[in-house]
Amino acid sequence: MPHSPVTEIRVVHPRGELDIATVDQLDRSLSDVPVSSHVIVDLSEVTFVDSVTLSRLVRAARLHESAGSAVVLAGAAGIVQRVLSITQLDAVLRCATTVDEAVTVLGHHPDDAPASS
Numbered sequence: 001m002p003h004s005p006v007t008e009i010r011v012v013h014p015r016g017e018l019d020i021a022t023v024d025q026l027d028r029s030l031s032d033v034p035v036s037s038h039v040i041v042d043l044s045e046v047t048f049v050d051s052v053t054l055s056r057l058v059r060a061a062r063l064h065e066s067a068g069s070a071v072v073l074a075g076a077a078g079i080v081q082r083v084l085s086i087t088q089l090d091a092v093l094r095c096a097t098t099v100d101e102a103v104t105v106l107g108h109h110p111d112d113a114p115a116s117s
Helices: 023-031 051-066 078-086 099-105
Strands: 009-012 016-018 038-042 046-049 071-074 094-096
Touching: 009 023, 023 051, 038 051, 038 099, 046 078, 051 071, 071 099, 094 099
Parallel strands: 009 038, 016 046, 038 071, 071 094
Antiparallel strands: none
16 A cells, blocks of 8 residues: 655654663654654764664654654764664664754755654
């Protein structure tokens, strides 16, 4: 069954350390975004991610992909970028250096202001 074109982009803004103690908050933010919408996870204010968080991001990406939308990680830097690189998830998940670049990766114009969640 073909999917309808995705027109909405939502941005999730987690902050600080994302680990087993805080991943439920990320899950809630991601589940607030309908799978029919693209979601950009702005990691620019995230200082740490663990394997549980990475697993949840992969799960969200697969869920959105199955619905014809996408998840893009944006703004990863420092240890977060290093973890994505070491685990090779930066080659598996869509990644961008900024939210504006993520919008472009999704095939939209950066002036198409995404809704924040």
